[in-house]
Amino acid sequence: MNTAVATQSESRGSLLPMAIVGMLFFIFGFVTWLNGSLIPFLKILCDLSDFQALFVTFAFYISYTVMALPMAAILRRTGYRDGMAIGLGIMAVAALIYIPAAQTGNYAIFLLAQFGLGAGLTILQTASNPYVVKVGPAESAAMRISIMGLINKSAGVLAPIVFTALVLSGLTDFHAEGIAKLGEAERATRLSEVANRLVMPYIYMAVMLAALVALVKFSGLPEIDEDAGVDSESKSGxxxxxxxxxxxxxxxxxxxxxxxxxxxxxxxxxxxxxxxxxxxxxxxxxxxxxxxxxxxxxxxxxxxxxxxxxxxxxxxxxxxxxxxxxxxxxxxxxxxxxxxxxxxxxxxxxxxxxxxxxxxxxxxxxxxxxxxxxxxxxxxxxxxxxxxxxxxxxxxxxxxxxxxxxxxxxxxxxxxxxxxxxxxxxxxxxxxxxxxxx
Known part of the structure; x- marks a missing residue:
């Protein structure tokens, strides 16, 4: 009887961390695959060449390389649970940066927001992937990460659909050729109207990320024991x-x-x-x-x-x-x-x-x-x-x-x-x- 209770308790104990981390993997996929919708949108909005538009992806991914080791240092100090909360907080702030970016139409501010999202994702990925590895038996870690991969890819399917519904709905004439035919004043007004459609979706995103900060912070997620069985004195880096x-x-x-x-x-x-x-x-x-x-x-x-x-x-x-x-x-x-x-x-x-x-x-x-x-x-x-x-x-x-x-x-x-x-x-x-x- 006691064994059964212990088994059920252990099962529930691993289910909650996996469920919460699964939400984070959904966020990874949603934000990452959103880039594919942002690139053509910003190309028209900011009048960019193909090369310039691809800096949306560059700003996002370069943050992984630039911020990975600094974020690891933060993670080492805070622990995995608080590190995840910090990453979500950084992303919430970055989402709010899209508001002045949309209102001014300034491409540099959009890229700053992209870098910020990437930086937040860097600490989330740095924390969550080893968390999934360590939260259960080592021999089934790849299975658990595969589950996270399925969640990640499902978010990738939804991201362009949601973006289209919230931002591009009804904009059948929003294309480079149509915008180019408008007069200067009319074009500026039209682009401003379209840009403002980004404001509410990113406010929603910021609110959702802030809510996840609270969820992760106060969820009671267990810390993982990363020192067990390792002679830490034998290695220097x-x-x-x-x-x-x-x-x-x-x-x-x-x-x-x-x-x-x-x-x-x-x-x-x-x-x-x-x-x-x-x-x-x-x-x-x-x-x-x-x-x-x-x-x-x-x-x-x-x-x-x-x-x-x-x-x-x-x-x-x-x-x-x-x-x-x-x-x-x-x-x-x-x-x-x-x-x-x-x-x-x-x-x-x-x-x-x-x-x-x-x-x-x-x-x-x-x-x-x-x-x-x-x-x-x-x-x-x-x-x-x-x-x-x-x-x-x-x-x-x-x-x-x-x-x-x-x-x-x-x-x-x-x-x-x-x-x-x-x-x-x-x-x-x-x-x-x-x-x-x-």
């Missing part, structure tokens, strides 16, 4: 943990190929004349969701975290070979996989790009527990280092574009993903086991 440093490189390569698979598939499809090229990213996202479901169901019941990472690396490499060597005209593979469902089929080479989403879906969930194992008091620094790996999403796609331009072929640009998967393979086989550089 995070750089003496090869599993963490190499894990950050593995995530750098992973985020790079994730962005390539999700963001270049539409470009590739448009060059091949695929009719539904604008929706091709959803193909990659669906396969990623399937991968997360496999992680939730299979880890650790049927496969270990190491096996999942090994399988992801091998499958990713095969997908790259499939992209560069398969037909750009035949649709045989997609016809066999889903042609019966009525979903539009796509060329074989493009299908392999979408399948990359399935192949590497479990890399992020698997790397985190392997990289943080044994870090003890350096867990916060290790988490910050892993978060810095997100910069791969900015760097590696540029290499893809450069190779594509030089080769004169988008298909050949996907070669850049092969060494990324090979490094993930190395980490799965050896890197995560290393405890010394000697």
């Amino acid at each position: 995070i750089w003496q943990f090869p599993q963490a440093v190499l894990g950050a490189v593995a995530l750098f390569t992973y985020v790079g190929v994730e962005v390539i698979a999700g963001d270049t598939i539409g470009l590739y499809g448009s060059k091949l004349g695929v009719a539904n090229f604008a929706s091709l990213t959803s193909y990659t996202m669906v396969f990623m969701v399937i991968g997360y479901v496999i992680g939730v169901v299979g880890i650790p019941r049927f496969i270990s975290q190491q096996t999942a990472l090994l399988g992801s690396a091998l499958a990713g490499g095969l997908c790259v070979l499939g992209v560069v060597f398969s037909s750009e005209s035949s649709t045989a593979i997609s016809t066999a996989l889903w042609g019966w469902s009525g979903i539009p089929v796509i060329p074989d080479a493009v299908t392999f790009v979408a399948l990359m989403g399935l192949a590497h879906a479990l890399v992020w969930p698997a790397v985190w527990p392997l990289a943080l194992e044994g870090l003890g008091k350096y867990t916060a620094q290790g988490s910050a280092l892993l978060i810095m790996g997100i910069a791969g999403g900015a760097v590696i796609p540029l290499a893809f574009g450069h190779i594509s331009d030089i080769a004169g072929s988008t298909q050949l640009g996907y070669w850049v993903a092969l060494p990324c998967y090979l490094f993930i393979l190395f980490y799965a086989l050896k890197g995560h086991k290393m405890r010394s550089w000697k």
Whole structure:
């Protein structure tokens, strides 16, 4: 009887932290995927070139690199629960900065707000990912992170829908060509009216984030014991943990190929004349969701975290070979996989790009527990280092574009993903086991 009560109590004890952290992962996804809607909106509102508009993404992601280690220092002082609350507070303040940005139409203020949101997310990610790893059994950590990934991606689906409903509803004539035809005074009035539509949504966001600050602060979330079983005197810094440093490189390569698979598939499809090229990213996202479901169901019941990472690396490499060597005209593979469902089929080479989403879906969930194992008091620094790996999403796609331009072929640009998967393979086989550089 006492054993049953204890088991139920333990179950309830882990359910609350997972539920609250799940809300945070929803916030990660919502704010991150909102960038895709903001870029074309601000491009028109602030009269930007494509290059200038992409600074929306740059300002957001560069904050991960700039702020990761400072945020880790804060986290080390405050603990994980208070660190999460601080991150949410920073995001609430950043959301309010969108109000003067919208009222003035000043692009620099918009970028400041973006950087602020990214900074808040940096400490949230730095705290929440190891929290998910440590809050339950180590062998099922990848399964828990997979659940968070499903929540994250569902927010990504909702973000553009909500933005369209709250900001763009009824603005059928809000496009660059239509705005350009207006007189100067009329154009200024029109842009001001549209910009003011951003005010209330970001007020709502600030209020919601402030409420989450209170929830996290007073929820009684347990702190995790990061020092247990570790001889902290034997190490002098995070750089003496090869599993963490190499894990950050593995995530750098992973985020790079994730962005390539999700963001270049539409470009590739448009060059091949695929009719539904604008929706091709959803193909990659669906396969990623399937991968997360496999992680939730299979880890650790049927496969270990190491096996999942090994399988992801091998499958990713095969997908790259499939992209560069398969037909750009035949649709045989997609016809066999889903042609019966009525979903539009796509060329074989493009299908392999979408399948990359399935192949590497479990890399992020698997790397985190392997990289943080044994870090003890350096867990916060290790988490910050892993978060810095997100910069791969900015760097590696540029290499893809450069190779594509030089080769004169988008298909050949996907070669850049092969060494990324090979490094993930190395980490799965050896890197995560290393405890010394000697």
